[in-house]
Amino acid sequence: MILLGLACSGEPVEPVPAVEPVADTRPVPTSPSIVLITIESTRADHLLQWGYARDTMSTVGVFSERGRRFDRAYSPAPWTLPSMASLFTGLRPSELGVVSAEHVVPDEASTLAEELSAVGYDTAFFGTNEFFDGHGLEQGFARYQNEVGASGLKTATAVRSYIDAREGTRPLFLAVHIFEPHCPYLAPKGLRGMHSEEPPGRMLTDVEWDAMGDCYRKDRDLGKTLAAYDEELMAADSVIDALWGAARPFRDDAIWIVTGDHGEAFWEHGDFGHGRQLDDEQIHVPLAVMGTGWHDVDERPVSTAWIAGSIREIAGLDPAGPTLGAPAAIVVSETSYDVERAVAISAEGRVLVDAETGVHVDGQVDEAAALAAIQVEARFTPQVRVVDEAVRARLRALGYAQ
Ligand SMILES: [Zn+2]
Incomplete structure (x- = not known):
């Protein structure tokens, strides 16, 4: 039935104009899609390609072999918020003013997602860490989904749905954060217990056991805790494999960057977990870049904060700082956690x-x-x-x- 502008009362009303979709007048860049995968609490020396005995992350290994493996990559901070704020801007946490859990990436900061969106990229983030809520990390992402508590495989399914529903020919800047290796170390059933038959490690002391708290402590045998952590790395790797599957429409032409947001300590230097110290176990992370034409190993120290400069360069923008291809001589990492x-x-x-x-x-x-x-x-x-x-x-x- 067509009312022709007459309400039920018979009074004439203004016809409601149809809502015209706002035309997206941004240019369509010719630069490639970029997939940035960050993995929680992932220390480099627990991957085979970075010298570990177990093959915990075979997909990351393949990426590193098909592209460039950075042997000495360091996170700009040993915990999630400052590290990710740094990765998303290229600035050090203290330059950005994001050094405690109360801090928010300021509106005036220029984020990768904002810059790539401005030049015509589609931008999307998917994650499962509470620091991605309310801390300004969402700036510039047209699609932003952070579901704390969801599994990485559920995240990958959401990514697949998003990619399948996309229209148009714009390149995509897709950032995904995988939470699995964060404590508690409790891998999905298919992986849990895989390494439980390993020879015993050293026993944690009472002081260490008490200090670790419920999330971090797993077994008085440190070897079993490490085995459980490794199983979580394997779980994260299976999520990356699922993301590779989800990205099939553009994956072969895309740049893939995979790294850890920081490492994880197991009492190597009197500490556990992450956040407080700047020893290698808390800041030395794996970094693999595939799709740029690199096929080698880079042994120079680099900061994962320089990923931002490289992504800008890939998108045809001013890197505004060091890049992975043209690193600075000095890497800086910092914390104010403790x-x-x-x-x-x-x-x-x-x-x-x-x-x-x-x-x-x-x-x-x-x-x-x-x-x-x-x-x-x-x-x-x-x-x-x-x-x-x-x-x-x-x-x-x-x-x-x-
Ligand atoms: Zn983290």
Whole structure:
């Protein structure tokens, strides 16, 4: 029935104009789709291709062999929020002002998703970590789905539905965060217990056991806890395999970037889990890039924050900082989770600045690394100054510091 603008009362009403869809006038880029996969709490030395005995992540291994394997990639922070904020902008957490759980990526920050959307990309994020809610990480994503508690395979199914429903020819910037290796280490049934027959590891002390809390502790036998963690890495790898399947319409022409958001400690340096320390187990992560034409291994230290510069470059934008192909000489990682700490890593060594214990140099003394650490220390909360005057004077004499 056509009412012709007459309501039931008989009074004439204004006809409601049909809603015209807003035309998408953005250009359609010719640059490729980009898939950025970040995996929770994934330390590099628990993957076969990075020197581990078990083949925990065979799909990541294949990506690394078909593309470039970065042997020394470090996360910009040892916990999710600052690390992901850094990956999505290219800025260090302290530059961005995202160093505690209360912080939000500021609106004025320029995120990858915003920049790629502006030049015509479709943008989508799928994840299952609470830090992806309410922290400004959603900026620029036209589709943003964060379902805390959902499995990675459920996420992959959602990604497949999204991809299957897409129309048009725009390239896609797809970011997916996989939660599986985060504690508790409880892999899906098909994988659980796979390594339980391994020889026993060392027994955790009472102090360690009590410190770990319910989420992290699994078994007094540390070997069993590590085995359970490895099973979670395998579960995450199966999600990546499912994402590869979901992306079949464009996957062969896309750039694939896979990394960890940070590592995971198991008492190597007096700590467990992640967030507080900057030793390798908490910040050395796997990084594989496939689809750029690279077929090699890069042994230079790189920051996963430089992924942002590379993605901008792929999309034809100004990288606005170091890239994975043209890295800076120094990698910086930092945390304010417990004690304020910053580490500067060069090819030769590392300098750690620790608000409690001072400056620690490992390997060959590297003045540039020391300077980088000091520069980051300058962003610690104002009352924290740990680099002593003697060190500063030495750097000043070398022309490094003011
Ligand atoms: Zn994380």
